[in-house]
Amino acid sequence: MAKKEKEVEKDEKPVEKQAKKPAAKKGKEVSAEKAEKVIPVAETPGVSDADKKGKTGADDLSVEQKLTNLYRLQTMLSEIDKIKTLRGELPLEVQDLEDEVAGLQTRIQNFQLDTKDIDTSIGQQRIKITDSNALINKYKEQLDNVRNNREFDSLSKEIEFQGLEVELAEKRIREFTVESKAISEEIVKSKALLGERQIDLKSKKEELDEIISETKIQEEQLREKAKQLETTIEPRLLAAFKRIRKSARNGLAVVYIQRDACGGCFNKIPPQRQLDIKLRKKIIVCEHCGRIMIDPQLAGIE
Numbered sequence: 571m572a573k574k575e576k577e578v579e580k581d582e583k584p585v586e587k588q589a590k591k592p593a594a595k596k597g598k599e600v601s602a603e604k605a606e607k608v609i610p611v612a613e614t615p616g617v618s619d620a621d622k623k624g625k626t627g628a629d630d631l632s633v634e635q636k637l638t639n640l641y642r643l644q645t646m647l648s649e650i651d652k653i654k655t656l657r658g659e660l661p662l663e664v665q666d667l668e669d670e671v672a673g674l675q676t677r678i679q680n681f682q683l684d685t686k687d688i689d690t691s692i693g694q695q696r697i698k699i700t701d702s703n704a705l706i707n708k709y710k711e712q713l714d715n716v717r718n719n720r721e722f723d724s725l726s727k728e729i730e731f732q733g734l735e736v737e738l739a740e741k742r743i744r745e746f747t748v749e750s751k752a753i754s755e756e757i758v759k760s761k762a763l764l765g766e767r768q769i770d771l772k773s774k775k776e777e778l779d780e781i782i783s784e785t786k787i788q789e790e791q792l793r794e795k796a797k798q799l800e801t802t803i804e805p806r807l808l809a810a811f812k813r814i815r816k817s818a819r820n821g822l823a824v825v826y827i828q829r830d831a832c833g834g835c836f837n838k839i840p841p842q843r844q845l846d847i848k849l850r851k852k853i854i855v856c857e858h859c860g861r862i863m864i865d866p867q868l869a870g871i872e
């Protein structure tokens with residue numbers, strides 16, 4: 571086992587070197603037959619033959635089959651990426667709804683407190699009216715027994731004053747009632763909205779749970795498939811693939827030609843190189859972005 575690992579290591583190192591050496595020099599290192607299969611360095615940094623390996627059985631595969639496997643692997647990995655993104659956004663949506671529901675509940679509570687305060691104020695104004703009316707009645711009784719004009723004027727002024735107090739209190743009650751009615755309407759509206767959001771939240775939560783459990787199975791299946799597929803790809807090619815994928819922003823290590831350009835960085839590909847790609851005899855990478863390039867037919871496009 572240890573020996574095997576060492577061999578892999580040995581094989582990995584030249585990959586790095588090859589990437590920096592000119593193609594011509596590399597040709598000397600491998601046999602003519604192998605040089606044919608090995609991708610010229612400038613075209614495929616890090617990607618090379620596994621003919622020396624003879625361990626995975628992957629070397630029995632044609633370049634076309636290797637490219638097909640790589641593209642299939644990438645499709646699976648992209649699918650896993652997509653699932654992760656999807657799962658990453660859904661909990662946020664649920665969180666937003668939960669925040670909104672909590673906000674509405676607080677709002678309703680505050681409105682209800684306001685209504686209570688207003689009711690208290692109205693009660694206070696009513697007491698004032700009762701008190702004033704009692705005073706008015708008392709003064710009116712006293713009016714019948716006044717002894718002089720001064721007393722009459724004084725009582726009349728008091729009655730007038732208490733009358734104004736009653737009017738003022740009634741005015742306040744009317745204002746409070748209007749305010750209370752407006753708040754009651756807001757409470758009704760908020761409660762309706764709260765009801766809607768709670769229904770939304772419930773279904774979103776269920777959706778989220780479903781998606782989480784669904785995608786978990788989906789992801790596991792994809793991972794299992796990807797793992798199996800990886801065993802058919804020679805370790806060095808797989809390592810190169812993973813390295814390219816890691817450095818590619820969209821996670822694409824294998825791209826097909828789109829409108830005469832690299833499907834990854836969209837730089838133009840010369841016609842001769844396009845022809846080479848279509849021949850599927852070599853693994854060719856984009857000289858601009860380093861992604862492995864295939865023809866659209868191989869990707870199942872067109």
Ligand SMILES: [Zn+2]
Pocket residue numbers: 832833834835836837856857858859860861
């Ligand atoms: Zn490119």
